[in-house]
Amino acid sequence: MKADGVELVAVCDIDPNKAEAAARQFGIPRHYTDVAAMLDGEKLDFVDIATRMDTHRAIATQVFARGIPAIVQKPLAPDWDEAVAIVDAAAAAGVEMAVHENFRYQVPLKAVRSVLDSGVIGEVTWARISFRTGYDIYRNQPYFRKEARFSILDVGIHVLDVARFYLGEVERLSCETQRRSPLNLGEDTATMMLRHTSGAVSIVENTYESRELPDPFPQTLLVIEGTRGAIRMNPGFRMVVTSDGVTSERIVDSPLLPWTAHPWHIAQESVLLTQRAIIGAWREKRAADTSGEDNLKTFALVEAAYEAAQTHQAVAPPQHRSLKVSG
Numbered sequence: 001m002k003a004d005g006v007e008l009v010a011v012c013d014i015d016p017n018k019a020e021a022a023a024r025q026f027g028i029p030r031h032y033t034d035v036a037a038m039l040d041g042e043k044l045d046f047v048d049i050a051t052r053m054d055t056h057r058a059i060a061t062q063v064f065a066r067g068i069p070a071i072v073q074k075p076l077a078p079d080w081d082e083a084v085a086i087v088d089a090a091a092a093a094g095v096e097m098a099v100h101e102n103f104r105y106q107v108p109l110k111a112v113r114s115v116l117d118s119g120v121i122g123e124v125t126w127a128r129i130s131f132r133t134g135y136d137i138y139r140n141q142p143y144f145r146k147e148a149r150f151s152i153l154d155v156g157i158h159v160l161d162v163a164r165f166y167l168g169e170v171e172r173l174s175c176e177t178q179r180r181s182p183l184n185l186g187e188d189t190a191t192m193m194l195r196h197t198s199g200a201v202s203i204v205e206n207t208y209e210s211r212e213l214p215d216p217f218p219q220t221l222l223v224i225e226g227t228r229g230a231i232r233m234n235p236g237f238r239m240v241v242t243s244d245g246v247t248s249e250r251i252v253d254s255p256l257l258p259w260t261a262h263p264w265h266i267a268q269e270s271v272l273l274t275q276r277a278i279i280g281a282w283r284e285k286r287a288a289d290t291s292g293e294d295n296l297k298t299f300a301l302v303e304a305a306y307e308a309a310q311t312h313q314a315v316a317p318p319q320h321r322s323l324k325v326s327g
Contacts, residue, residue, distance in 0.1 A: 003275045012038045035059055039066050046070060046282070048275075050100075053078055060086050064093040071278055073100045075153050076295055080303045084320055087292035098278040098288035099295035103158040104165045105273040106266050108237045109220060111252040115231055116166060120243040122228030124167055127202040131159050132210040133217040138183075144208075150186030152177070152305050156206040159220065160192070160305070161298040163204050166224060167196045170301055172316050175308040180209040192305050195314070218267050237266075296320045 012032040013019035023031035032038035039047075039062060046069040049059050053075050063070045070090070076099050077083040090097040103109060116124065138144055144154065152175075164170065172195050177187035189207035196202065216235045224231045229243035237253040253266070260268040274290070281288040288294075300317035308315040 003272065003279050006275075006279060009044070010038050010042045035062055039063065039068065044068050046096075046279075048100075049073060057082050057086050057089075060097070061089050064089045064095055064097070067093060067095055069096040069282065071098050071100055071275070072292075074102075074295070075157050075302070076292070076299055078149070078153075080299060080318055083296060083299045087296055087320065090292055096282055096287065097292045098281075099290050099292060100271075100274055100278075101158070101161050101290045101295055101298065102267070102270040102274040103162050103220065104290075105277060106220070106270040107254040107273075108233060108239065108252045108266065109162060109165075110273075111239060112222065112224070112231055112233060113165065115239075115241055116224070120228065120241065121224070121226035121230055124198070124200050124224055124226045126200060127163065127167060127222065127224040128205070129159050129163055129166075129202060129220065129222045130205040131155055131218075131220050132205060132207045132212065134208070134210045134212070134215055135217040137208055145183055146185050148186045149306060150184060151188050151206055151208055152190045152302055155208070156190050156192070156204070156305065157298060157302050159204050159206050160194075160301040161295075162220065162222075163194055163196075163202045164298055164301070167194075167198065167200045167202055169197045169297065170304075170317055171195045171197050172314040173301060173304040173308055174314040175305040177309040178207075180207070187309070190305065190309070192308075194301070218263060293320070 008026060008028045010030045010032060011019055011022045011028045012035055013022065014033055016033050019031040019033055022028065047063045048071045049056060050073045051059060056072055056077055060070055060072060072086065077086060144150060173192055175190060175192045178189040179187055180189050188209045192204040194202045194204060219235060219237065221235065222233045229241065232240045234240060237251055238249060239252045240247060240249045254269055256262065256265050257269060278288040278290065300319065304315040304317040
């Protein structure tokens with residue numbers, strides 16, 4: 001199953017064995033070990049940059065310089081200045097870019113958004129959104145142990161994006177971080193409080209060092225309260241909605257696809273749904289919902305969280321110059 005009307009024509013990896021293996025596995029006609037060679041040797045409608053964040057700017061710059069749009073994996077960059085530089089490079093080249101920010105496209109979280117859009121719980125006033133797990137993520141990604149900016153930038157950015165997706169933009173943010181495992185260089189736990197411009201308040205939590213069982217990995221749990229009711233996402237994708245004193249419950253899981261596996265299936269399917277949304281927007285000649293400009297608003301919350309944790313004060317998120325409101 002793939003995005004409709006999309007053909008993978010080339011793959012690039014600095015490891016020739018991995019490039020060849022990917023091409024063979026997915027039936028891709030050509031493989032490369034040099035980005036410039038691929039960009040010059042192929043006629044591409046867009047490039048999907050799914051590399052480590054510290055390589056995003058160098059690759060994206062080459063892509064944009066050739067007038068080619070790009071999808072860039074999250075996090076967009078290691079820090080705010082580099083994230084802004086990537087977005088500015090796309091704007092200067094006059095090409096579309098989007099960030100693969102996929103939690104908002106998970107089926108359970110899309111179901112929550114549908115309930116919010118229906119208005120049955122009224123105006124949102126408060127929320128708690130949590131991604132807490134003790135799953136051994138280090139086995140496949142051991143480099144996480146050495147990241148100075150770790151959990152907020154890796155998974156907290158997803159949960160912060162969900163908070164924006166549900167409650168809107170943020171006026172200020174406070175944050176406390178913890179390093180619960182002595183094996184980690186950076187923070188592995190963060191607890192953040194957001195004051196949204198609407199007046200709503202949200203608590204955003206993330207940790208890779210939870211000891212609670214059963215572990216809901218990789219599910220995001222939440223409670224959202226409004227003026228008429230509330231939404232709760234319980235383990236097992238059980239969504240409970242209360243509206244005007246009446247409560248209903250339903251399962252908002254998604255079926256396993258031929259290429260997905262439990263418990264990763266929700267996250268795996270969201271990759272497809274994210275790609276479809278981005279490509280669909282570009283076909284309609286509009287910016288994707290997770291455009292570079294939009295993602296800077298989420299990345300700004302990451303920067304504010306790290307500053308707030310260091311200063312122990314609430315911090316207003318930085319603004320990209322094109323995002324500032326004049327007058």
